[in-house]
Every structure is written in structure tokens, then in C-alpha cells.
Amino acid sequence: MKEITDAASHPKLYEIRLLICVAQADGYMDEEEKERIFQQVNLDTFTVRERQIFHDDLENPKDPKALALEVSPYLTTLEKMMLIRKMFKLASLDKEIVSEEIALIYSIGQALGLALDKIKEIEQWVREGIAWMARWENIVTNR
Numbered sequence: 775m776k777e778i779t780d781a782a783s784h785p786k787l788y789e790i791r792l793l794i795c796v797a798q799a800d801g802y803m804d805e806e807e808k809e810r811i812f813q814q815v816n817l818d819t820f821t822v823r824e825r826q827i828f829h830d831d832l833e834n835p836k837d838p839k840a841l842a843l844e845v846s847p848y849l850t851t852l853e854k855m856m857l858i859r860k861m862f863k864l865a866s867l868d869k870e871i872v873s874e875e876i877a878l879i880y881s882i883g884q885a886l887g888l889a890l891d892k893i894k895e896i897e898q899w900v901r902e903g904i905a906w907m908a909r910w911e912n913i914v915t916n917r
Contacts, residue, residue, distance in 0.1 A: 781845040786818050787827065788845035789857050792882055794831045795838035796861045799878040803832070806867045814860070838878060842885035854886045858893055862900040869904060871897075 781788050793814060797807040815828065849857070858879060865875040876897070883893040 782848050784824065785845050785848045785853075787820065787824050788841055789860075790814055790820075790828060791831050791836060791841050792838055792845075792857065793860060793864055794828065795835065795841065795882070796864055796875060796878055798835050799865070799875045800872045801874070804868065807864060810864055810867060838882050839885045842882045846886045849886065851888075854883075854888055855892065855896060857886070858883050858888065858896050859900065862897055863903075866900055866904050869908070871901075 790811065793811050794803075797803045797811060811828075815825070820828075846854070861879045861882065862871065865871045865879065879897075880890070880893055883896075884890065
């Protein structure tokens with residue numbers, strides 16, 4: 775029996791696949807990005823087939839816009855915003871979000887049906903968090 779892995783039945787599967795796309799946007803997925811993605815995978819129950827899809831996506835990058843368009847009807851607006859937040863946070867793991875990652879996240883956000891100003895608001899929130907954490911680093915290192 776063929777296992778169904780479509781967006782309607784498994785929107786979380788598509789969320790992870792989109793996170794993989796963002797992690798690969800700069801041409802390289804580092805260990806911290808992989809670890810964060812695997813943490814997301816472990817938050818839900820995925821079948822062996824679904825886990826194979828993730829591994830295939832790691833080896834053979836997929837079209838993020840097509841994935842976003844496919845899953846968009848099955849996510850609420852809040853879920854879409856949370857996904858964009860996860861993407862920006864994933865991209866910021868190395869304390870810098872590169873232009874390729876930003877462009878891809880905006881493209882995915884628009885494909886999900888989010889307004890540009892909402893995506894920008896989420897980006898700003900994440901960047902403020904990065905700056906806030908950097909200030910703490912300065913406080914504890916400059917005793």
C-alpha cells in the first residue's frame with residue numbers, strides 16, 4: 775500500500791521540507807542548522823517514508839515556492855506566520871541572515887499568502903531578538 779504524503783494530510787511534513795530549503799539557501803547547511811531541523815522532526819511523529827523524504831530533500835533540494843503553494847491552503851494564517859518565524863530563526867543561527875536566505879523566506883512567505891509587511895514585521899522581530907542576545911553577550915563578557 776502506498777503511503778500518502780500530500781500537503782493536505784501532512785502539513786508538518788511540508789513545514790520541515792521548507793525549513794530544509796531555507797537552511798540550504800546560502801549553498802551550505804551547517805551542523806547547527808541540521809540539528810535545529812532534526813529537533814523539529816523529533817517534535818512530531820513521522821513515518822519511515824516521511825523521514826526518507828527529508829533525507830532526499832537534504833540531498834536533492836526541492837522547489838520551495840512549489841512546496842509553499844502546495845501546503846498554503848492547509849495552514850492557518852497563524853501557522854504560516856509561525857513557520858516564517860521559524861525560518862528566520864533558523865537562518866539567524868549563525869548570527870547573520872544572508873541575502874539569499876532573506877530572499878527565499880520572503881518568496882516562501884508570499885507563496886504562503888502572507889503580505890510583505892507582515893513578513894517584514896516578523897523579520898524585524900527576529901532581528902531585534904538577535905540584537906538583544908548580542909547585548910547580553912556583551913554584558914557577560916565585559917565584566
